[in-house]
Amino acid sequence: MQMNRRTFIIGSAAVGGGLALGLRLPFGPDVARAQDGSPEVGVWVAIAPDDTVNIRVVRSEMGQGTITGLAQLVAEELECDWSRVRIEYPTPGESVKRKRAWGDFSTGGSRGIRESHEYVRKGGAAARVMLVQAAANQWKVPASECTAANSVITHAPSKRRTTYGKVAEAAARLPVPQDVALKDPKTWKLAGKPIKRLDTRDKVNGRMVYGIDLNMPGMLNAAIKACPVFGGTVKSYDAAQVSGMQGVRKVVQVGDDAVAVVADTWWQAKSALDKLPVVWDEGPNAKVSSATIAEVLKAGLDADQAFIGNQNGNAKEALGGAAKKVEAVYAYPFQNHACMEPMNITARYTPDKCEVWGPTQNGEGAFAAVLAASGLPAEKVDVYKTMLGGGFGRRGAYPNDYVTQAVLIAKQMPGTPIKLLWSREEDMLHGRYHPVMQCRLTGGLDANGNLSALHMRLSGQSILAAVRPQVVQEQKGRDPLSFQGVFESGEHAFTYDVPNLLIDHAMRNTHVPPGFWRGVNINQNAVFMECFMDELAEAAGQDALEFRRKLLGKSPRALGVLNAVAEKIGWGKPAPKGVYRGLAHLKAFNSYVAGAAEISVTDGNKVKIHRIVGATDPGYAVNPAQIERQVAGSFVYGLSALFFQECTVKDGHIEQTNFHEYNSMRIAQMPKVETVLLPTGGTVWGGIGEPTICVAAPAVLNAYYRATGKRIRSVPLKNHGIELV
Amino acid sequence: MIRLSINGKTHNVEVDPNTPLLWVIREQVGLTGTKYGCGIAQCGACTVHIDGAAVRSCSFPVSAAAGKRITTIEGLAQGKNLHKVQQAWLEHDVPQCGYCQSGMIMAVAALLKEKPKPTDADIDAAITNICRCGTFQQVREAIHAAANANAKA
Ligand code: FES
Numbered sequence: 001m002q003m004n005r006r007t008f009i010i011g012s013a014a015v016g017g018g019l020a021l022g023l024r025l026p027f028g029p030d031v032a033r034a035q036d037g038s039p040e041v042g043v044w045v046a047i048a049p050d051d052t053v054n055i056r057v058v059r060s061e062m063g064q065g066t067i068t069g070l071a072q073l074v075a076e077e078l079e080c081d082w083s084r085v086r087i088e089y090p091t092p093g094e095s096v097k098r099k100r101a102w103g104d105f106s107t108g109g110s111r112g113i114r115e116s117h118e119y120v121r122k123g124g125a126a127a128r129v130m131l132v133q134a135a136a137n138q139w140k141v142p143a144s145e146c147t148a149a150n151s152v153i154t155h156a157p158s159k160r161r162t163t164y165g166k167v168a169e170a171a172a173r174l175p176v177p178q179d180v181a182l183k184d185p186k187t188w189k190l191a192g193k194p195i196k197r198l199d200t201r202d203k204v205n206g207r208m209v210y211g212i213d214l215n216m217p218g219m220l221n222a223a224i225k226a227c228p229v230f231g232g233t234v235k236s237y238d239a240a241q242v243s244g245m246q247g248v249r250k251v252v253q254v255g256d257d258a259v260a261v262v263a264d265t266w267w268q269a270k271s272a273l274d275k276l277p278v279v280w281d282e283g284p285n286a287k288v289s290s291a292t293i294a295e296v297l298k299a300g301l302d303a304d305q306a307f308i309g310n311q312n313g314n315a316k317e318a319l320g321g322a323a324k325k326v327e328a329v330y331a332y333p334f335q336n337h338a339c340m341e342p343m344n345i346t347a348r349y350t351p352d353k354c355e356v357w358g359p360t361q362n363g364e365g366a367f368a369a370v371l372a373a374s375g376l377p378a379e380k381v382d383v384y385k386t387m388l389g390g391g392f393g394r395r396g397a398y399p400n401d402y403v404t405q406a407v408l409i410a411k412q413m414p415g416t417p418i419k420l421l422w423s424r425e426e427d428m429l430h431g432r433y434h435p436v437m438q439c440r441l442t443g444g445l446d447a448n449g450n451l452s453a454l455h456m457r458l459s460g461q462s463i464l465a466a467v468r469p470q471v472v473q474e475q476k477g478r479d480p481l482s483f484q485g486v487f488e489s490g491e492h493a494f495t496y497d498v499p500n501l502l503i504d505h506a507m508r509n510t511h512v513p514p515g516f517w518r519g520v521n522i523n524q525n526a527v528f529m530e531c532f533m534d535e536l537a538e539a540a541g542q543d544a545l546e547f548r549r550k551l552l553g554k555s556p557r558a559l560g561v562l563n564a565v566a567e568k569i570g571w572g573k574p575a576p577k578g579v580y581r582g583l584a585h586l587k588a589f590n591s592y593v594a595g596a597a598e599i600s601v602t603d604g605n606k607v608k609i610h611r612i613v614g615a616t617d618p619g620y621a622v623n624p625a626q627i628e629r630q631v632a633g634s635f636v637y638g639l640s641a642l643f644f645q646e647c648t649v650k651d652g653h654i655e656q657t658n659f660h661e662y663n664s665m666r667i668a669q670m671p672k673v674e675t676v677l678l679p680t681g682g683t684v685w686g687g688i689g690e691p692t693i694c695v696a697a698p699a700v701l702n703a704y705y706r707a708t709g710k711r712i713r714s715v716p717l718k719n720h721g722i723e724l725v
Numbered sequence: 726m727i728r729l730s731i732n733g734k735t736h737n738v739e740v741d742p743n744t745p746l747l748w749v750i751r752e753q754v755g756l757t758g759t760k761y762g763c764g765i766a767q768c769g770a771c772t773v774h775i776d777g778a779a780v781r782s783c784s785f786p787v788s789a790a791a792g793k794r795i796t797t798i799e800g801l802a803q804g805k806n807l808h809k810v811q812q813a814w815l816e817h818d819v820p821q822c823g824y825c826q827s828g829m830i831m832a833v834a835a836l837l838k839e840k841p842k843p844t845d846a847d848i849d850a851a852i853t854n855i856c857r858c859g860t861f862q863q864v865r866e867a868i869h870a871a872a873n874a875n876a877k878a
């Protein structure tokens with residue numbers, strides 16, 4: 001299918017823009033314009049004469065509803081007709097030219113909305129002020145006598161009215177007011193409401209264009225294989241064996257570690273690649289296995305040196321004097337994101353211009369990768385985003401990833417657009433994996449069963465050491481993110497008040513490249529901490545909820561969500577016969593989240609999750625319907641990980657190659673998810689896409705213990721013979 | 726040369742007969758609504774209808790589809806009228822990233838044809854598509870809604 005601009009209502013700028021190369025319709029030269037030629041009223045809004053409102057979004061859409069939420073916030077302040085709103089993605093290249101007028105593009109860390117709400121709302125409000133001023137100027141009346149609603153401006157005294165589209169050209173020429181007042185969220189009419197997403201229609205009729213669907217004149221397709229052993233390189237390959245195969249145009253080396261076949265169709269490219277003889281130099285990691293990695297981590301549990309993430313009192317001393325000591329060791333594996341749409345990107349290179357089109361969570365990160373790989377200056381580079389078929393952290397900015405590869409291929413065939421698509425197998429073997437971690441927890445109870453001391457020793461991989469080494473350097477070697485949910489302060493702060501506390505991390509990095517996997521380090525930290533809390537409560541002879549409550553005196557919002565799930569699940573009341581409950585909570589990404597599950601277990605190993613309640617206090621809720629979907633979706637992602645998912649290492653490479661070895665939950669296993677939304681306001685907005693993911697696993701594990709008396713301390717459960725039914 | 730009937734239109738394609746139907750639909754015919762997720766019949770993203778039945782086209786050679794009636798997500802609506810499953814999907818705001826949804830919708834449409842009023846157990850047995858975004862709760866609601874629209878129709 002040739003690209004059709006109609007298919008780009010969402011992201012029309014992204015792809016249409018790239019193809020229309022410099023297209024500017026003749027509406028006058030003096031103001032900046034959107035792709036459809038409509039004038040920009042401030043950088044966030046461009047309005048066409050027919051009242052179509054283009055709202056600019058630079059964060060990516062990968063399913064979380066981010067573009068809808070951001071548009072709601074802009075439109076709320078703009079007072080425009082929601083039915084005429086469409087989204088336009090400015091490109092990183094335009095952003096560079098305009099001194100980053102739209103701020104940060106990166107869409108990860110659940111920050112799409114929480115870290116841009118203020119400036120996008122101001123953008124909407126400023127545009128409204130400009131439009132009203134333009135109408136007032138035209139009517140020669142004071143702006144204060146005019147009102148705006150639903151894209152219509154009214155001057156009541158003279159009964160005149162006009163629309164945004166009619167005054168947009170004039171408004172675009174007015175100065176952008178700097179200090180506009182924002183609405184009190186309590187008065188929101190559009191934001192905060194459970195409205196439908198903007199991007200659904202094309203997702204039910206097959207028209208939505210993902211990166212994998214791109215087509216351009218003269219485009220060729222590439223399939224790639226990188227050395228399965230991380231750190232290995234290409235020694236040799238025999239192109240002659242496949243160059244005669246149907247459709248094959250070229251066999252190329254990509255960097256020092258990969259080989260690609262370029263063909264007319266991707267299926268031809270992949271078929272040839274499968275037959276291409278390649279000899280690898282597997283390098284120094286060819287003997288590494290899951291067992292050798294586990295040994296290294298295990299040693300870290302006892303290491304003297306460790307980075308401290310949270311400390312008060314003297315935990316070691318207090319543990320020595322405790323009336324009762326409890327100790328447990330937990331473990332969490334490597335996991336792949338397994339986005340539904342495998343990694344891909346389309347690149348075209350000439351010595352004058354290098355452009356890429358496709359799915360990325362971080363337009364600016366992709367831009368930097370294109371700059372580096374093409375060797376061209378910023379003004380000759382751009383990135384056009386499509387819809388993402390899932391992201392979950394995989395499509396962020398990582399060194400030597402798919403964008404770099406595509407540019408390196410395109411450079412070898414100048415002028416030809418190359419669509420690089422990874423097979424699922426390549427995607428499984430070259431992920432940016434959830435870091436591997438072990439943890440020893442030691443708790444001390446006093447004579448009254450109070451938690452007097454706690455030591456949490458993490459041993460394992462740091463994401464930031466691999467991906468953002470400068471942050472680790474600034475922290476003198478520490479990775480603050482490894483303490484997510486148990487950190488000393490900030491958006492991932494520990495909520496429990498323990499008199500003697502030590503949480504430290506023996507950093508043990510592996511050759512397996514780590515990445516930000518939805519929730520990132522809260523997945524393992526919540527399992528470790530919240531399962532151990534249950535262990536401590538039991539040792540103290542106390543109810544798991546009561547035990548936690550006593551430690552949450554200084555964290556009312558944590559208590560709020562925990563109480564909410566407890567009440568909703570019926571904690572303390574008899575459960576149906578054969579049904580057992582568990583709960584957990586955490587603070588992460590500035591949201592307070594809690595979960596409670598009801599499960600039953602048959603034959604000792606078949607787990608049915610009947611209900612799972614998730615409560616979240618993100619401060620503000622921009623779209624409650626989408627939040628519910630994020631909670632339910634997070635639970636699917638988190639529970640799939642808990643029950644099925646582990647990437648094991650053998651001879652230096654990942655063993656699992658596709659969904660038959662790396663399973664994902666199906667509808668039959670889906671529990672009923674009930675969401676409690678408790679936004680308590682305040683000045684800090686919390687994230688939505690990730691935080692709740694982490695409470696599902698410990699809530700279910702705690703329930704499993706109550707059902708069976710067996711405490712499971714490592715993920716995934718398939719390794720313990722446990723099934724999800 | 727293989728003769729394919731897709732969404733009521735005939736396409737003559739010059740292609741290796743072992744090529745999976747999925748890639749012919751996407752690359753030769755140019756209908757990209759049908760997605761690639763795994764290539765080994767695990768995920769269902771590539772589901773199309775062949776003579777009315779749901780088939781995972783990534784694992785179905787194009788030669789076996791010759792002469793059969795193939796429907797893809799693009800051909801599910803009747804002109805401007807969305808299929809009742811698509812309509813229910815819109816009303817229940819089902820898709821997140823949306824990538825799996827073409828396959829999900831095709832699988833559900835085939836189920837409803839066979840069982841106009843499926844029970845939850847019927848759904849569990851028939852719908853085995855992977856959705857990494859985890860839209861199952863809305864999928865189930867929307868299936869029941871579409872089935873009720875069915876009953877009324
Ligand atoms: S792509 Fe065919 S089942 Fe996954």
Ligand code: FES
Binds near residue numbers: 340826858
């Ligand atoms: S909606 Fe994203 S995979 Fe299903």
